Structures are given as structure tokens and as C-alpha cells.
Amino acid sequence: MADVHSKEVRSKNMRAIATRDTAIEKRLAGLLNDCGFAFRVQDAALAGRPDFVVEEYRCIIFTHGCFWHHHDCYLFRVPATRTDFWLEKIGKNVARDKRDIHRLLSEEWRVLIVWECALRGREKLSDESLRERLEEWICGGGRYAEINTAGIHEREE
Template sequence: MPDRFTPQERSRIMSLVKGRDTKPEKVVRSLLHAMGYRFRLHRNELPGKPDIVLPKYRKAIFIHGCFWHGHAGCRRAARPESNADFWNKKIDENMARDKKAQAELKNSGWDLLVIWQCEMKDLEKLRRNLNQFIKGEEIAEND
């Protein structure tokens, strides 16, 4: 199916997509703050510029949109059929960049957590997972 927008309209729409201070980021930041944790945002000097950094604990948190970062098995990550070559390249590059940055962070002694957009529905579970992650406890998959 062809794009229903002109290239100029599509460009304008895409330029409005935010890369930081998104609603999911704000939800996680609010939870962390309410739990008493203090953090830094988008630290340039760290690989991948994590969305949230807790330097005291050497923890980094990435909040990924399922579409933009290619969340495997998620319905929100379905790739568009129109302009497929462009989107496949873009998302594959995002995934490769994420993988590289995360490996560099781990090799530097940082623990990291990736929170996917689709995991934001259950805030109590998200709060538990954040607390377990920061305390260094294993996060239960079925939790």
C-alpha cells in the first residue's frame, strides 16, 4: 500500500517524533522519583546515551519504542510495507546500534535495563522490576 502522504508531509510528521522526554520516559522517571531514587538523564559520555542513569548504582536504563527499536515478537514492532527497504534499513541500524552500545556499557561495568513501550501497561509490575534491577536482584520473567 503506498504512503497516503506526500514526501513533504511525511517528513513534517516524522520530524515531530520526539527522541527524548517521551511519555514512557516520563512515566519511568516519575516512578523512580517516587521510589526515592535520584538519577541523571541522557548522559552523553556513556555509550548509547541511556535515557536514565543512576550513577550511584552504576545502572543505566533505556526506554525503547517497540517500533523504532524492533522489539521481537511485539505487534507494535510490525514493519511498514510501504518504503520497506528504507524502514528495514533504519530499524536494523537502530537495533545494531543498540546492541553495540549495550555491549560497551556492560564491558564498562554498568548494569542495564531495557524497558519496552509495551511493558508500560502494568505500572506496579514496572515499579517492582525497577526496584529489583536497582537492588541487583534478578527480575522474574513471569512476574
């Protein structure tokens, strides 16, 4: 199936996709504020330019879009057009994520991934549920975890 947009229109649309201050980042920032955590955003000095850095607890928090970072959930669909291109592009994102997370963990940072599906969409978690999970993980420990629609899950390094 051919793209419904010309190359110029598709390029313009892709350039308009925000890389910071996205809706999911704003929601997570509000939840972190509600919990009383002090944080920095988009720290370019750290691998992967983390969305949030909670220095007091030595925590890194990434908000990952389910499409761009290939999350196995209802928000991820392989595009019908230019499938090979998109799978290669997304695959590179996933490989970069793994490299950056490994580097942060080796530098003694704790890493939390909050998936887009937990923050928006028909199966999103409530603010109360997200706040509880954030506070539990940030204050309680754990080296590497993810929050998705099913809750919080510790990950292997």
C-alpha cells in the first residue's frame, strides 16, 4: 500500500513530532511533582538524555513511546507502508536504548522505563496508581524496572 502523503508532506509531519515536552512527559512530570520529587529533565550529560533524573535517589526515568521503542502492546503496530524502513528504524532505537540503559546501570544509576500505554490510551493507569508505583520504585529500590498497563515489573540487566 502506498503512503497517502507525498514525500514532502510526510517529511513535514515527521519533523513536527516532538522530542521533548510530550504529553506523556508532562503527565509524568506532574506525577513526580505530586510526589514531591525534585528532578532534572533531558540531561544531555547522561547516556540516552534521560527524560527525568531524580538525583536524590540516583534514579533515571525514561518515558518511552510504544511505537518508537517497540513495546509489545496494543499501541504498537507495524506500519503497512515502508515496513522494512520502519522496522529497521525502530530496531535501531531499541538497540540504542539497550546500550544506554546498560551504560547507566554500569554507572550505578537506577533505571525506570514508563511506557506510553501506562500514561495514555484506553488501558492507561490512573494517576493514583501511577503515583503509588513511582513512589514505591523510586524510594524502595530496584535497579531496573518498567511500568506498563499491567503495573511495575523488575527487569534483568
